[in-house]
Each structure stands twice: as structure tokens, then as C-alpha cells.
Amino acid sequence: MYTKIIEGMMSKGLFKDDDPELLAIELISPVALWIAKADRQPQYRQEIMQDIEKHVRHFCEQYMSHDD
Numbered sequence: 001m002y003t004k005i006i007e008g009m010m011s012k013g014l015f016k017d018d019d020p021e022l023l024a025i026e027l028i029s030p031v032a033l034w035i036a037k038a039d040r041q042p043q044y045r046q047e048i049m050q051d052i053e054k055h056v057r058h059f060c061e062q063y064m065s066h067d068d
Contacts, residue, residue: 027059
């Protein structure tokens with residue numbers, strides 16, 4: 001599912017051309033692990049949400065196309 005989303009974003013020029021399956025794994029896997037941790041340790045939810053936001057921002061900075 002996420003691979004198709006990233007492929008679509010690549011075709012529209014929003015993401016740099018790369019392996020969409022690998023990018024989907026790189027984006028989603030850490031998020032899934034953090035969510036699992038938040039379910040087990042709800043006292044860390046705020047910190048985990050910050051980590052997820054930081055991760056997504058970093059991913060976008062690395063892989064989204066930027067007009068220079």
C-alpha cells in the first residue's frame with residue numbers, strides 16, 4: 001500500500017526517483033515499531049510522537065523533491 005503511494009508521489013515529481021518499495025519500508029518500519037512501543041508503554045507516548053514527527057520530517061528532507 002505505501003509503495004503505491006510513494007510511486008504515485010514519484011510520478012508527480014514530489015519524491016526523487018528511487019526504489020519505492022525500499023522507501024516505503026524505510027518510512028513505515030520505524031513508525032510501526034514506535035507505535036508498538038507506545039501501546040506497551042503509554043507513559044512514553046508524547047516522546048514517541050515527537051520521535052515519529054522527527055523521523056517523518058527527516059525522511060521528507062531526504063527524499064522529497066525540492067525546487068532549487
